[in-house]
Amino acid sequence: EDQVTQSPEALRLQEGESSSLNCSYTVSGLRGLFWYRQDPGKGPEFLFTLYSAGEEKEKERLKATLTKKESFLHITAPKPEDSATYLCAAYGGATNKLIFGTGTLLAVQP
């Protein structure tokens, strides 16, 4: 069964304390791995697409990487404004649809 699992469910960091969020996927025929940011009461905001193992994408303090089984979202020297829920989604598999994980709630304290 196609599945996307994110860990941890919640993460609390001090400002400046770097860390990584994990997204494990079991999706046959992966055609894309996506990261979104979701603020409370808002819709998911697109961050990155990764297409193949070894690919990396960066945006400000965020860097996304992809292997054949998982993706990581590295957050370097986070700021309070990086606090949000980060969603991972994989496209492909039996249904050829976007399959979402349940997200990691990140809180960055000043």
Added chain:
Amino acid sequence: NAGVTQTPKFQVLKTGQSMTLQCAQDMNHNSMYWYRQDPGMGLRLIYYSASEGTTDKGEVPNGYNVSRLNKREFSLRLESAAPSQTSVYFCASRELEGGPYEQYFGPGTRLTVT
């Protein structure tokens, strides 16, 4: 560009009432989607429209109907609302069914059914 817009932002219904959620996009995208988001379950696809004139069921279509009114607009209808349909509903769009695959989301409609 407004991107993807949704109306209303909030709605409270009584069991058995009907309503239509509206979605519009101004990015000239071909594909449009309706999702629901519930705590601990992630986003789940209700219905989608790969292109104007076509609609298909997603993972959780029961109790819903959709209409792709034109290329810009995709509506979701609840004919007889049930408490299990209390959720946050998101509309999304994508440029082409064949790729690129990233979807862009609207701000959501928070629906409560009592």
